[in-house]
Structures are given as C-alpha cells and as structure tokens.
Amino acid sequence: MAVVFVAASKLPTPFAEFTMHGFLDEETGKEHVALTLGDVADGEPVLGRLHSECLTGDALFSQRCDCGAQLEAALHAIAAEGRGVLLYLRQEGRGIGLLNKIRAYQLQDGGADTVEANEQLGFAADLRDYSICKPMLDHLGIHSLRLMTNNPRKVNAVQGFGVVVSERKPLQVGENSHNRLYLATKANKLGHWLGREHQDEHHD
Numbered sequence: 001m002a003v004v005f006v007a008a009s010k011l012p013t014p015f016a017e018f019t020m021h022g023f024l025d026e027e028t029g030k031e032h033v034a035l036t037l038g039d040v041a042d043g044e045p046v047l048g049r050l051h052s053e054c055l056t057g058d059a060l061f062s063q064r065c066d067c068g069a070q071l072e073a074a075l076h077a078i079a080a081e082g083r084g085v086l087l088y089l090r091q092e093g094r095g096i097g098l099l100n101k102i103r104a105y106q107l108q109d110g111g112a113d114t115v116e117a118n119e120q121l122g123f124a125a126d127l128r129d130y131s132i133c134k135p136m137l138d139h140l141g142i143h144s145l146r147l148m149t150n151n152p153r154k155v156n157a158v159q160g161f162g163v164v165v166s167e168r169k170p171l172q173v174g175e176n177s178h179n180r181l182y183l184a185t186k187a188n189k190l191g192h193w194l195g196r197e198h199q200d201e202h203h204d
C-alpha cells in the first residue's frame with residue numbers, strides 16, 4: 001500500500017488543538033489527513049473515527065445527510081477525552097466522487113433512494129476501500145480502536161486489516177426532516193446500526 005506520511009503541524013480548533021498529519025496515497029494521488037490528540041501510541045485502545053469526506057455535509061452545512069454533525073460530535077468526544085484520532089478520508093460520496101454524488105442527489109430529488117441512485121448511475125452502493133487507513137494508523141502507532149461508527153462494514157474492514165476494534169461506539173447525531181429517509185435507507189439497505197435500540201446511553 002503506497003500511502004506515505006508527508007508532514008505534520010498543529011491544528012487549533014474550537015474543540016482542541018489537534019496535531020494534523022498529512023498523508024499521500026501515491027496510487028490515487030489523494031491527500032488524506034489524520035487529527036490526533038494526546039498520546040495515541042501508548043498501546044491503549046484509542047477513541048477513533050474514520051470519517052469519509054462529505055464536502056456538502058462537512059463544509060457546506062447540508063442537511064441531506066448526518067456527516068457534518070458526526071464530524072463535530074467525533075471531534076468533541078475526542079477533545080472531551082483529551083486523546084483520540086480522526087482520519088479524514090478523501091472518499092467523497094462513498095467513493096464515487098463529488099460530481100457523481102451530485103448526480104445521485106439529482107436522482108434522489110426525483111424519488112430514488114441513496115442506493116437506487118448509485119445503481120442507476122452504474123455504481124455499487126458503497127465503493128469505499130478502508131485499507132488506506134492501515135498505513136496511516138501504523139504511522140501513528142495505533143493498533144486498537146474504540147471506533148465511533150454506526151456502520152458494520154467499517155468495523156469489519158478495520159478488523160480485516162488487523163487493527164483491533166476493542167469497542168464500537170454509536171454516533172447517532174444530526175437527524176432532521178431532510179435526512180430521515182436517507183438514514184432509514186442506510187439502516188434498511190446498508191445495514192447501519194441506527195435507531196433507538198442502538199443508541200449509547202453514555203454517548204456524548
């Protein structure tokens with residue numbers, strides 16, 4: 001896997017002052033980022049989030065999805081613990097890219113759900129490849145995660161490349177009138193653990 005570390009710097013945010021580590025995937029040219037807080041290389045399981053890029057949700061306040069709220073909640077939780085990692089992965093639109101995601105949204109505006117829209121465009125429902133995380137986590141000295149996600153495929157992928165998931169922490173935030181159907185489709189068609197029965201009582 002040709003994902004190489006390039007440089008690190010401080011990244012002050014409203015949540016905490018993180019360290020930002022930049023990586024280059026030499027195969028795809030994609031630039032990925034890891035934010036860390038505290039000593040993540042001490043061998044203890046690390047509170048972590050593998051966050052897939054969503055320009056619309058993370059930066060443009062879109063309410064079509066829950067990504068922005070999840071990003072904020074994850075950084076908040078890491079700051080509250082004083083230790084953790086967030087990998088910001090440039091896999092926009094579950095791997096189909098921004099422009100195809102806009103095409104998919106156009107189909108959804110016409111009645112398709114998130115999975116049907118991808119299929120109508122000739123893509124599988126989820127094209128993400130999480131193996132890029134392994135060299136990033138190795139570089140950071142992280143071998144065990146307390147993973148914040150509602151996505152069973154993400155847990156399987158992490159375990160599949162040899163990083164322990166010592167705990168799975170729900171990240172159910174940001175539901176609104178615009179994304180209710182989207183969230184229901186994720187639960188019904190993509191197998192996400194969403195709904196009251198999956199909520200964590202101690203969730204931040």
Ligand SMILES: Nc1nc2c(ncn2[C@@H]2O[C@H](COP(=O)(O)OP(=O)(O)OP(=O)(O)O)[C@@H](O)[C@H]2O)c(=O)[nH]1
Nearest residue numbers: 052053054065091092093094101104114149150151
């Ligand atoms: N193709 C497509 N991608 C979308 C759509 N809505 C959000 N995304 C992308 O989906 C990715 C986020 O994935 P989600 O399925 O929402 O959540 P997840 O990361 O699998 O699971 P969590 O860890 O629980 O958040 C981001 O890359 C978004 O850009 C959509 O309608 N179509």
Ligand SMILES: [Zn+2]
Nearest residue numbers: 054057065067
């Ligand atoms: Zn999103």
